[in-house]
Amino acid sequence: xxxxxxxxxxxxxxxxxxxxxxxxxxxxxxxxxxxxxxxxxxxxxxxxxxxxxxxxxxxxxxxxxxxxxxxxxxxxxxxxxxxxxxxxxxxxxxxxxxxxxxxxxxxxxxxxxxxxxxxxxxxxxxxxxxxxxxxxxxxxxxxxxxxxxxxxxxxxxxxxxxxxxxxxxxxxxxxxxxxxxxxxxxxxxxxxxxxxxxxxxxxxxxxxxxxxxxxxxxxxxxxxxxxxxxxxxxxxxxxxxxxxxxxxxxxxxxxxxxxxxxxxxxxxxxxxxxxxxxxxxxxxxxxxxxxxxxxxxxxxxxx
Amino acid sequence: xxxxxxxxxxxxxxxxxxxxxxxxxxxxxxxxxxxxxxxxxxxxxxxxxxxxxxxxxxxxxxxxxxxxxxxxxxxxxxxxxxxxxxxxxxxxxxxxxxxxxxxxxxxxxxxxxxxxxxxxxxxxxxxxxxxxxxxxxxxxxxxxxxxxxxxxxxxxxxxxxxxxxxxxxxxxxxxxxxxxxxxxxxxxxxxxxxxxxxxxxxxxxxxxxxxxxxxxxxxxxxxxxxxxxxxxxxxxxxxxxxx
Ligand SMILES: Cc1cc2nc3c(=O)[nH]c(=O)nc-3n(C[C@H](O)[C@H](O)[C@H](O)COP(=O)(O)OP(=O)(O)OC[C@H]3O[C@@H](n4cnc5c(N)ncnc54)[C@H](O)[C@@H]3O)c2cc1C
Ligand SMILES: Cc1cc2nc3c(=O)[nH]c(=O)nc-3n(C[C@H](O)[C@H](O)[C@H](O)COP(=O)(O)O)c2cc1C
Numbered sequence: 001x002x003x004x005x006x007x008x009x010x011x012x013x014x015x016x017x018x019x020x021x022x023x024x025x026x027x028x029x030x031x032x033x034x035x036x037x038x039x040x041x042x043x044x045x046x047x048x049x050x051x052x053x054x055x056x057x058x059x060x061x062x063x064x065x066x067x068x069x070x071x072x073x074x075x076x077x078x079x080x081x082x083x084x085x086x087x088x089x090x091x092x093x094x095x096x097x098x099x100x101x102x103x104x105x106x107x108x109x110x111x112x113x114x115x116x117x118x119x120x121x122x123x124x125x126x127x128x129x130x131x132x133x134x135x136x137x138x139x140x141x142x143x144x145x146x147x148x149x150x151x152x153x154x155x156x157x158x159x160x161x162x163x164x165x166x167x168x169x170x171x172x173x174x175x176x177x178x179x180x181x182x183x184x185x186x187x188x189x190x191x192x193x194x195x196x197x198x199x200x201x202x203x204x205x206x207x208x209x210x211x212x213x214x215x216x217x218x219x220x221x222x223x224x225x226x227x228x229x230x231x232x233x234x235x236x237x238x239x240x241x242x243x244x245x246x247x248x249x250x251x252x253x254x255x256x257x258x259x260x261x262x263x264x265x266x267x268x269x270x271x272x273x274x275x276x277x278x279x280x281x282x283x284x285x286x287x288x289x290x291x292x293x294x295x296x297x298x299x300x301x302x303x
Numbered sequence: 304x305x306x307x308x309x310x311x312x313x314x315x316x317x318x319x320x321x322x323x324x325x326x327x328x329x330x331x332x333x334x335x336x337x338x339x340x341x342x343x344x345x346x347x348x349x350x351x352x353x354x355x356x357x358x359x360x361x362x363x364x365x366x367x368x369x370x371x372x373x374x375x376x377x378x379x380x381x382x383x384x385x386x387x388x389x390x391x392x393x394x395x396x397x398x399x400x401x402x403x404x405x406x407x408x409x410x411x412x413x414x415x416x417x418x419x420x421x422x423x424x425x426x427x428x429x430x431x432x433x434x435x436x437x438x439x440x441x442x443x444x445x446x447x448x449x450x451x452x453x454x455x456x457x458x459x460x461x462x463x464x465x466x467x468x469x470x471x472x473x474x475x476x477x478x479x480x481x482x483x484x485x486x487x488x489x490x491x492x493x494x495x496x497x498x499x500x501x502x503x504x505x506x507x508x509x510x511x512x513x514x515x516x517x518x519x520x521x522x523x524x525x526x527x528x529x530x531x532x533x534x535x536x537x538x539x540x541x542x543x544x545x546x
Contacts, residue, residue, distance in 0.1 A: 021513075022505035023541065025531075029511025043505070043541070051539040055338065055346035058499045060304055069504060074541035200307045201342040201379065267501045270386070270517045274502070 006159040006183045007236075008117050010038030010091060010259055012282045013294065014249070017214075017240045017263035018044050018095035018119060018163070019069060024086035026271070031089050033275035036282035039091040041261070042079075044121040045111055046096070047103040049075035053128055053208040059196045064217035065264045066194050068208025070126040071097060076110050083114035091116030093161070096152075097124070104148050105155035112156045119238075120152055120182075122173070123165025123189035125212045139165040145176045153181030161186045161238055166225045167193075174229045184236045187225045187257070191218045191241070215264035216242045223255050230256020230299055244277075246284025253285075253294060254301035305340060305379035310372050317426030320360045320401060321370050328354035329380060333409035334387025334467075334492055334520040338500040340379035344368040348497045350405045350519075351383075358404035358429060384500050385519050388467055388490050395419065395463025397478055399455055399470025403429040405492045406469050410437055417441075417463060421455025421474065424448045456481055464488065472546050476533035479523055486523035493519055493526075495536055506537060 014037050021027070022043035030037065052072030059066040073079075083092075094115035098104035108118055123139045138144050149162055162177035163186025164170050174185050190212025196205045204210070219242025226239045239257035243249050244265035252260050262281070266274045285294050308325035315321050329337070331351055339357070340346040347365045352358040359369045372378070392414035398406050399421045407430055410416050416438040422428050425448040434440050441458050442450025451457065455474065459481040466484050468475050469492040482489055495507035495514040502516035510529035512518065526532045535543045 023508050025511035026505050026508050049540040055498050078542045
């Protein structure tokens with residue numbers, strides 16, 4: 001087990017959340033549009049290609065988003081072809097998952113040469129009806145969590161992020177993940193899950209029935225998760241959840257995050273507008289930090 | 304999130320294509336699209352052909368279900384999404400097959416339109432009479448059952464200050480090489496596999512641009528910088544297929 005944590009060099013300390021924008025050519029394009037993202041996180045890559053749920057896969061109330069994409073992924077060979085042919089200038093973090101414990105290190109060993117770090121998606125609450133999801137099981141099962149993170153640690157020497165669910169005992173999960181060798185904690189995946197019923201149709205809207213909550217209204221849930229985990233472990237944290245302004249990003253830094261992810265805020269925007277939004281967020285963060293580096297804000301709310 | 308409408312008429316355009324008219328209109332810029340939900344069948348992207356209607360060609364289960372809808376049944380729409388066509392006079396319209404549906408709304412909103420329409424047979428030439436009332440229509444069919452025998456590209460080059468094209472991607476790519484208008488004046492409506500429709504999931508990427516929020520209408524000068532146009536698309540797993 002390594003004693004020195006591995007660092008992600010991300011300037012600015014902003015990324016997209018996994019599953020948002022997903023593909024390497026989109027990252028290339030955002031980079032051409034001068035997005036102020038220091039790195040990009042891939043869609044979660046699994047052991048074999050799968051379509052996930054068919055639409056409807058998103059439900060938007062205007063305050064909170066539900067999604068039930070349920071981990072669509074192109075076949076791993078196709079990912080590798082993309083890694084080879086679609087080079088991205090900024091560091092790319094490979095998000096991964098397995099359906100069985102032994103698949104996690106297999107996926108990691110196939111993609112790790114092409115990425116700057118690995119993020120373990122340990123907390124996706126979505127599933128395809130009829131299918132049992134291992135992802136939530138990992139989040140809920142300490143033994144499995146220890147095994148998966150340990151196998152992942154053995155499979156890569158690169159920075160390892162354990163992205164946790166806010167819907168479980170995340171302090172226990174964080175402790176296990178850190179003990180098993182994770183360098184960063186990802187806080188966190190979508191909340192809930194929730195369910196929306198269309199009353200005219202008299203049935204759930206999402207084809208996955210329920211879906212993870214993201215966006216503005218769930219931010220306090222993940223801010224608390226970051227705050228609690230930072231207070232307990234002072235570990236490096238990547239925060240996700242409901243960031244759409246520089247103030248939200250600063251809030252996460254103060255709660256204890258050192259890297260902030262953006263996701264649902266991209267909705268309804270063109271790629272040009274997405275890139276502009278990331279610049280506004282980064283400029284606002286720097287303005288707020290004034291003459292000091294934004295890293296001085298990390299954990300500032302802990303008195 | 305959805306606006307619900309009731310079907311008042313299901314007009315058969317040809318054996319595989321129908322137009323559904325609603326009990327209400329939707330405001331959308333021509334070229335924008337809606338995600339259309341039919342509970343139980345799924346949700347798919349469609350552009351409107353009329354302020355109160357859409358035209359659909361059977362491509363699989365969902366469009367087959369649309370074909371069967373009866374007056375009184377309901378449809379759920381969310382949108383309008385994306386970037387449509389500019390409203391300018393003097394458009395040359397080039398439509399192929401059900402792609403003509405993607406141009407129908409624009410035809411009503413601009414002055415001095417002219418139309419070049421292509422299809423396999425006369426049945427595929429949608430709205431022929433309606434469009435002929437708006438401007439000159441020239442037709443090419445593969446079997447020669449209407450207009451000239453051949454492809455719509457055989458009718459090119461042709462005049463027009465701006466060009467609006469919607470049809471199969473190979474046809475659109477072939478048109479580009481025969482048009483003499485400046486690329487910045489040529490607008491094409493393109494399709495990719497959409498899931499969220501609102502710029503989150505990335506599945507509809509074409510060379511990194513999102514068809515749902517950057518498009519679906521792009522200029523030919525933009526498409527020049529999108530090498531996947533005419534070449535490959537991502538399917539529902541994200542895996543590539545050739546066009
Ligand atoms: C912006 C846009 C506007 C469109 N407007 C119209 C229109 O006005 N009239 C019309 O007939 N068709 C239109 N389409 C195409 C229409 O969405 C597909 O024909 C429909 O989704 C097929 O569904 P299915 O279940 O019948 O077929 P399936 O068996 O699911 O698929 C058949 C083929 O349809 C296409 N398709 C399927 N699902 C999607 C999806 N979610 N997004 C994009 N393409 C898909 C794919 O090429 C697929 O190979 C439009 C597509 C887009 C992206
Ligand atoms: C459409 C969509 C797809 C997502 N897919 C994934 C995924 O594949 N893997 C993952 O770890 N998280 C996924 N997430 C969760 C996000 O990465 C992020 O943790 C969460 O959405 C909270 O951030 P936000 O409110 O800024 O969107 C997805 C979220 C959305 C909205």
